[in-house]
Amino acid sequence: MTATTPLVTILDDEPAIRTMLAQTLEEAGFRTLTFARATEFEAALRTHSPDICLVDLSLPDRDGLTLVHRLALEQGARVIIISGRAEVQDRVTGLELGADDYIIKPFDPAEVVARIRARLRRDAPGPNTGNTARFGPWTAHFDRYVLEDDTGQETPFSHAEGEVLRLFLDRPKRLISRQAMQEALGGAAGESFDRAMDVRISRLRTKLREDPKNPRLIKTIYGAGYIFLGDVSWGPA
Structure with a gap:
């Protein structure tokens, strides 16, 4: 080895x-x-x-x-x-x-x-192989697991939260169903997976300073899934 x-x-x-x-x-x-x-x-x-x-x-x-x-x-x-x-x-x-x-x-x-x-x-590299994604006033650094705003303030996120965020950033302005999330992120489908996804998305919204009643970036399409509405550009760290 x-x-x-x-x-x-x-x-x-x-x-x-x-x-x-x-x-x-x-x-x-x-x-x-x-x-x-x-x-x-x-x-x-x-x-x-x-x-x-x-x-x-x-x-x-x-x-x-x-x-x-x-x-x-x-x-x-x-x-x-x-x-x-x-x-x-x-x-x-x-x-x-x-x-x-x-x-x-x-x-x-x-x-x-x-x-x-x-x-x-x-976790293998996908179509977007960069470590950094930029959207709106935010930069997501996947090599350091932090979100950086346009003033330079940084907020850490977990690996699991990063998986969800990267899934959204890889597929902007496309509907992502619960089933597609489960297939992409793994884990057994069911109540525990759904609740864990709800918590991770809620935490991402908080870190992105979203209004929980009217989020601008991560939209819930009730009965269907989620859509990430931002324009995304990928690049090196």
């Missing part, structure tokens, strides 16, 4: 799960680093930049959901939660806080590999 091989970090306090996931992922061609505690994991992030973070919610030294939110917002990390918490509200909360996917224990290791590969494929 080389430094260009995708790196997956595994944070779980169960040794058997860490070993099983590491072996399965390495056999599938990934590099891995494993951690039993959040403090060790966070220390490693100072010198490593993982492509995917697998995070258990039940950690001995940190609240898993708080960690997921910080990873997604401050690090712009791709986060997949692996948890024994199977309630719909737990899944919704994890996705609302910025996780990209949620896998329930017990799981088939092959499913984890498939979800990781699907996530990396979705």
Whole structure:
């Protein structure tokens, strides 16, 4: 394996799960680093930049959901939660806080590999390969996960919010249905996905200083989906 091989970090306090996931992922061609505690994991992030973070919610030294939110917002990390918490509200909360996917224990290791590969494929360069998109008074920097207004003030967004924003910016002035969003962004269709999308779009509107009663950029077409109304230009960072 080389430094260009995708790196997956595994944070779980169960040794058997860490070993099983590491072996399965390495056999599938990934590099891995494993951690039993959040403090060790966070220390490693100072010198490593993982492509995917697998995070258990039940950690001995940190609240898993708080960690997921910080990873997604401050690090712009791709986060997949692996948890024994199977309630719909737990899944919704994890996705609302910025996780990209949620896998329930017990799981088939092959499913984890498939979800990781699907996530990396979705993040591969699309028709607009630049890191910067400009629309109205805004510039979205996808290399730094920040929105910059015309005065230079910056507002961070999570990787998950960035996926939704990029979907809109790739398809300006075109209707994007809920089904199209689910197909583009992945995850199981259903209540948890719909609610997570509602929260991410609401947060994007807030960061774009939209009037929630009359948004100018991200319009809801009730019963059909969404349309992004801005003119978009792409370029390098």
